[in-house]
Amino acid sequence: xxxxxxxxxxxxEAGELIREYVDGEFTVEEKSSKVDLVTEVDQKSENFxxxxxxxxxxxxxxxxxxxxxxxxxxxxxxxxxxxIWIIDPIDGTTNFVHGLPGYTVSIxxxxxxxxxxxxxxxxxxxxxxWAEKGKGSFLNSKRMxxxxxxxxxxxxxxxxxPSDVEGDRAKVIENIHALGPVCxxxxxxxxxxxxxAYTASGRMEGFWEHGLNxxxxxxxxxxxxxxxxxxxxxxxxxxxxxTRGIVASNGNIHENLIxxxxxx
Numbered sequence: 104x105x106x107x108x109x110x111x112x113x114x115x116e117a118g119e120l121i122r123e124y125v126d127g128e129f130t131v132e133e134k135s136s137k138v139d140l141v142t143e144v145d146q147k148s149e150n151f152x153x154x155x156x157x158x159x160x161x162x163x164x165x166x167x168x169x170x171x172x173x174x175x176x177x178x179x180x181x182x183x184x185x186x187i188w189i190i191d192p193i194d195g196t197t198n199f200v201h202g203l204p205g206y207t208v209s210i211x212x213x214x215x216x217x218x219x220x221x222x223x224x225x226x227x228x229x230x231x232x233w234a235e236k237g238k239g240s241f242l243n244s245k246r247m248x249x250x251x252x253x254x255x256x257x258x259x260x261x262x263x264x265p266s267d268v269e270g271d272r273a274k275v276i277e278n279i280h281a282l283g284p285v286c287x288x289x290x291x292x293x294x295x296x297x298x299x300a301y302t303a304s305g306r307m308e309g310f311w312e313h314g315l316n317x318x319x320x321x322x323x324x325x326x327x328x329x330x331x332x333x334x335x336x337x338x339x340x341x342x343x344x345x346t347r348g349i350v351a352s353n354g355n356i357h358e359n360l361i362x363x364x365x366x367x
Contacts, residue, residue, distance in 0.1 A: 107235050110210045110222040113155050117148045117208045118226030121193060126202065142200060145169050148192035152210065156188050163188055168318045180317060180344045184215045189344075191318040194223075195294030204228070209296040211321035216344055221322030223296045232300035234329035240303050249332040249353035250305040255282075255363075258308035258356055261290045261298040263315075271314030271348075278311065281363045295349075299323025302351050303330035309352035309360050313337060320349045333357040337364060 130143045149169045167190035195206030204227040211221045223232040234240040240247045265271035298310040303326045334351040339361040
């Protein structure tokens with residue numbers, strides 16, 4: 104089975120697995136803090152995806168949020184030129200736990216440290232955002248392009264509230280104070296992957312968040328780029344798979360967004 108067809112099928116099947124637990128009972132545990140949650144459903148979703156990848160590509164490496172010690176060793180990505188699948192089995196676990204929409208399945212594949220495909224599936228709305236390197240971005244079967252707006256005043260932005268309350272979350276709150284007066288609005292849907300997908304689809308103009316890991320953004324990074332947008336590190340430097348945090352936009356407002364985020 105081809106890589107993209109496998110990724111699309113895995114994302115949809117994992118989404119079906121997750122939906123079975125909506126409004127049901129499942130265990131919830133804390134990871135790094137009281138606001139950093141994981142459920143048995145996250146773990147079951149990741150195990151399903153891992154097993155399916157190994158069924159077709161047993162030699163490929165896998166990095167997932169719920170891997171060893173709550174997140175696989177990122178040195179695998181930094182040191183390997185092999186094929187590496189990057190998985191977030193439920194991005195937006197807090198939403199899922201509270202019965203809110205806005206959680207996704209995020210799957211990416213990198214080769215020689217470069218993302219070559221990305222898939223983000225929203226089980227609630229049955230929306231599949233996906234891209235292959237050099238082939239464009241799609242929502243289900245329809246091609247996506249970013250918004251053409253070029254003035255911050257008319258732009259809708261998004262961010263999230265990181266689990267590192269005193270560090271990354273404090274930075275986000277400072278950024279909101281800087282950007283709030285100059286943009287149309289700021290949304291927080293609770294899933295970095297969904298924010299990136301919405302930026303790629305033109306539903307909003309930009310997204311930023313500090314402290315994100317590769318499994319949060321790898322798929323969305325490619326989807327934004329293939330939709331004609333821009334995605335970089337928080338500082339504006341080139342994004343790599345070991346970068347923490349991301350800024351993504353339609354490209355037109357990217358410099359202004361980075362300046363506002365880094366002005367303090």
